[in-house]
Amino acid sequence: MTVYNDELILRSNGNRVSYFEITDKVRKIVEKSGIKNGICVVASPHTTCSVFLEEYSHDRNYAGDEYLQVDLNNVLEKIIPRCVTERxxxxxxxxxxxxxxxxxxxxxxxxxxxxxxxxxxHLKGTLIGSSQTFIVQDSKLQIGGVGYIYFVDWDQNRVRDRHCKVQVLGE
Structure with missing residues (x-):
């Protein structure tokens, strides 16, 4: 079995939730790995970040966020409001x-x-999760025709470089 590791560095915007559509970058890592059949794990080592699979939403708001991202933010804000004050x-x-x-x-x-x-x-990162595992078959990610991989930084308090770890395992 072969194990191939890579990493993406993503800069958060620091004033709102930062979404990164990373599907093509992950596909290139799978291609670079040379692994034909196995799995690909995409993970965040940060406790305030998540990785998830979602359909690409072609429409965007004025801030550049896809409508599904805006909808997700609105739903999560109702159950986990932004922390703005002590206590x-x-x-x-x-x-x-x-x-x-x-x-x-x-x-x-x-x-x-x-x-x-x-x-x-932190709570949103816990709820959504910090990683996703995808099947690699015939050197291709098995994410369907409309599946896209997203890395999200829920922390809105400052600009930071975030690390997204990608590991491909197989033969």
Missing amino acids: QYYHPGPKHIAFGDTLGSEYVPDGDRRSLLNTEA
């Missing part, structure tokens, strides 16, 4: 904030603790 959710609590203070500017830029108010991003 809106239990998280982050005082111990977590103290821990965040020890991590430096990568996690708390310029000491701005508001970046820790991203509880909804």
